[in-house]
Amino acid sequence: MKFMVLVKADEATESGVMPTEQELAEMGKFNEELVKAGVMLTGEGLLPSSKGVRLRYSDEGTTVIDGPFAESKELIAGFWILEVSSREEVVEWMKRAPFRDTTIEIRQVASEEDFGDALRPELREQEARLREQSAQRAR
Amino acid sequence: MVCSVTVTVTEAHRTIDAVWRIESAKLIAALVRVVRDVGLAEELAQDALVAALEQWPSSGVPSNPGAWLMTIAKRRAIDHFRHQKMAQRKHEEVALDLDTTQEAIEVEPDEVPDDLLRLIFTACHPVLPTQSRVALTLRLLGGLSTEEVARAFLVPEATVAQRIVRAKRTLATTKVPYEVPVGDELSDRLGSVLEVVYLIFNEGYSATAGEDWMRPALCADAIRLGRILAGLAPREPEVFGLVALMELQASRARARVTPEGEPIRLMDQNRAKWDRLLIGHGLAALARAEELSAEPGPYTLQAAIAACHARAGAPEDTDWPRIAALYGELARVTPSPVVELNRAVAVSMAAGPEAALPLVDALGAEPALSRYHLLPTVRGDLLARVGRFAEAETEFTRAAELTRNERERAVLHAKAAEAAARASTP
Secondary structure, three states: OEEEEEEEOOHHHHOOOOOOHHHHHHHHHHHHHHHHOOOEEEEEEOOOHHHOEEEEEEOOEEEEEEOOOOOHHHOEEEEEEEEOOOHHHHHHHHHOOOOOOOOEEEEEOOOHHHHHHHHHHHHHHHHHHHHHHHHHHHO | OHHHHHHHHHHHHHHHHHHHHHHHHHHHHHHHHHHOOHHHHHHHHHHHHHHHHHHHHHHOOOOOHHHHHHHHHHHHHHHHHHHOOOOHHHHHHHHHHHHHHHHHHHHOOOOOHHHHHHHHHHHOOOOOOHHHHHHHHHHHOOOOOHHHHHHHHOOOHHHHHHHHHHHHHHHHHOOOOOOOOOOHHHHHHHHHHHHHHHHHHHHHHOOOOOOOOHHHHHHHHHHHHHHHHHHHOOOOHHHHHHHHHHHHHHOOHHHOEOOOOOEOOHHHOOHHHOOHHHHHHHHHHHHHHHHHOOOOOHHHHHHHHHHHHHHOOOHHHOOHHHHHHHHHHHHHHOOOHHHHHHHHHHHHHHHOHHHHHHHHHHOOOOHHHOOOOHHHHHHHHHHHHOOOHHHHHHHHHHHHHHOOOHHHHHHHHHHHHHHHHHHHOO
C-alpha cells in the first residue's frame, strides 16, 4: 500500500531558508535508507508558496490567486510517496526521519477498492467503450 | 478498561510487525555471520521478537528498535552457547565476535551491507529445491511468517514449515558457506536469486480477484526484494532488468481486470489507469540495466518489451517492429517456443499476418506447444486475417478444446463459428 507523507511548512520554509549542509546530509542518508529498503517511490521538497499559485473553482468561474499564502500551517513544504506493508510501517520509517521541529502528516493513497461500487458502473462503461474501439481498430 | 488495553496491545503488535518488516532481514543476516547457522540465527531473531512482543506493549517501542532486537538476540546467542557447553576457546571466539558485531551494529548499522547480500544468496542457494528457496526468502528476507507464506501460496502451513525446516537443515549439513559468490559462480547464483524473486512476483500476479490479499501482496514483496537487491548489487544489469520488468508489469495491475475479475488484454486496457509512478521507476531501472550491459539478458529484454507498451500512449502507438526485434533477441538468449510464438504475434502486428504465418507454422511440430491453446489461437487469428477461414475454424476449435478457461472457450467457439460462416460465404 502507498502512503503520502506531507511535510508541513513553517516560517522558515516559507521565508525560503534553505536547509543547512548538515541537514541536507542527514536527509540524504535517510532517503538512501528508504531507497535501499525498497520502500521509496518518490520524494521532493517544495519551494515557498510565494512561488506557488492557487486556482479556485466556483459557479462564477475560476479565479487564479498568486502566492504567497498566509496560513503557513496549512501549507506543504515537501512530500514522499512510500510503498510499505502497513500504516504502522510508514510510521516506523518516518520516526527515523531527521526532523527536529516539524510536523508531518501521513495519508494513505486511495486504491481502486477504496472507491467501492461508486466507481463501477461508469468504469464498466468506459471499459466497454475502450474494448469496442480496439475491436474496431483490429478490423 | 479491559477493552482499551486490548486495543493498545493489538496496536503494539501491529507496530512490532512493522518494525519486524524493517529490521528482521538485517538482524538475521548479522546473526548468521556470528553464529554461522541460518536455523539458529532465525531462532535467535524469533526469541528477540517474542521478547519485544512481551515488553513493548508496556514499555513502548525503543528509540532504536533494531539495536534493541540485536542486543536481545546476542544475549540469547551467548546463553545458547553456554548451554551447549561449548569448548572454552570456541566460546571466547564467539563472544569476541558478538562484541565486534555489537560495535559494528551500534556505530554504523549499515556498514555491513554484505551480510544482507550473503543472506539472499544463502536463502536462494541452488542446493535447495525451488519451493524451499521461495519460502525461505520470504521468511528470512521478506519478514513474512510461515502462516503468511502458506496463505500466499495456497498451501497448508505445515507444508511450508516443513520446507523451511528441511531447507535450514540442508544448508547446515551441506555446509553452504555464508558468502557472496564471485567470478563465474556469481552469474549462476545470481540467476537463482532472480528466479526466486520473479517466481514470487508471478505468484502474486496470477492471483485473481476475491482471493486472500496475501497473494497479490506477493507482487509488492517481490518488488521490494528486487529493489533491495538493486541497492546491494548496483553493478548487476539483470537485477535492474528484473526490477524494471516487475515495476512495468505491476504498473498495469489496476487496468488488467474488470470489476468482475475477468482479465483484460493488454491492447484493450484503459491506459489512464496504468500507474505512471511505477512506469517512471521501471523505465529508470531499465535505463540503468541497459547502461550497465551492452548485451542485455533475458530480464532486461523482457523489461524492454514491457517498456514499449508502457511508452505507447495508445495501443496504435505501440512500436511493434521494436517488440518483434526484442523477441528475436530474447529467443536468441533464451530459446523457447513460447518466446517464438510471442515473436510471431509481434511480427504480425509489425508486418502483417503473411509475414507471421511461416513463423507459427514452424512451431506446429514443437512438442512443448502441442497442448498449448495459444498456438492454435494465434494461428487461427492469422489465418482469418489472410482469408483462410476454413483452416481458421479448425484452429479455433482445437484451441477451444485445449483451453481450461471456460470464458476463453466460449470466445474461441464464437470465433470458430464466425470463421465457419465466412468460409461458407465466398
